[in-house]
Amino acid sequence: MEAVAAIQRGLHAYNQEMGGPYDREPVTVLARDPAGEVRGGLLGLTYWNWLFIDWLWMAPDQRGQGLGGQLLERAEAIARARGCTHAYTDTFSFQAPGFWTRHGYAEFGRLEGMPPGHARIWFQKTL
Numbered sequence: 001m002e003a004v005a006a007i008q009r010g011l012h013a014y015n016q017e018m019g020g021p022y023d024r025e026p027v028t029v030l031a032r033d034p035a036g037e038v039r040g041g042l043l044g045l046t047y048w049n050w051l052f053i054d055w056l057w058m059a060p061d062q063r064g065q066g067l068g069g070q071l072l073e074r075a076e077a078i079a080r081a082r083g084c085t086h087a088y089t090d091t092f093s094f095q096a097p098g099f100w101t102r103h104g105y106a107e108f109g110r111l112e113g114m115p116p117g118h119a120r121i122w123f124q125k126t127l
Contacts, residue, residue, distance in 0.1 A: 022047040042071045051079035053089035093119040
């Protein structure tokens with residue numbers, strides 16, 4: 001773990017030397033049921049005026065009800081309040097790429113065959 005930490009520190013230091021301070025802050029938005037159980041959520045972070053959405057998940061029985069869109073809207077509002085002007089994410093072709101396009105994201109990259117028979121897709125949006 002010390003070696004991993006050294007690599008991370010070194011790369012973070014170089015990146016900030018070249019691109020300026022990260023000002024990295026996590027973004028966590030949750031959907032809970034009345035009992036407090038997490039039924040969905042978005043995890044990401046803001047840095048260099050961008051929102052990176054790392055994870056967006058909804059429990060199967062919560063999908064298709066607009067809750068994912070509400071989580072995304074809340075995360076984008078947090079990002080805007082932090083001065084972010086853009087957002088990006090990646091997903092797989094079997095997850096829900098149509099969700100991103102419905103919410104104004106445009107595809108900017110695709111890696112076919114990851115995993116075999118599918119694709120990994122990158123999306124971005126101007127906030």
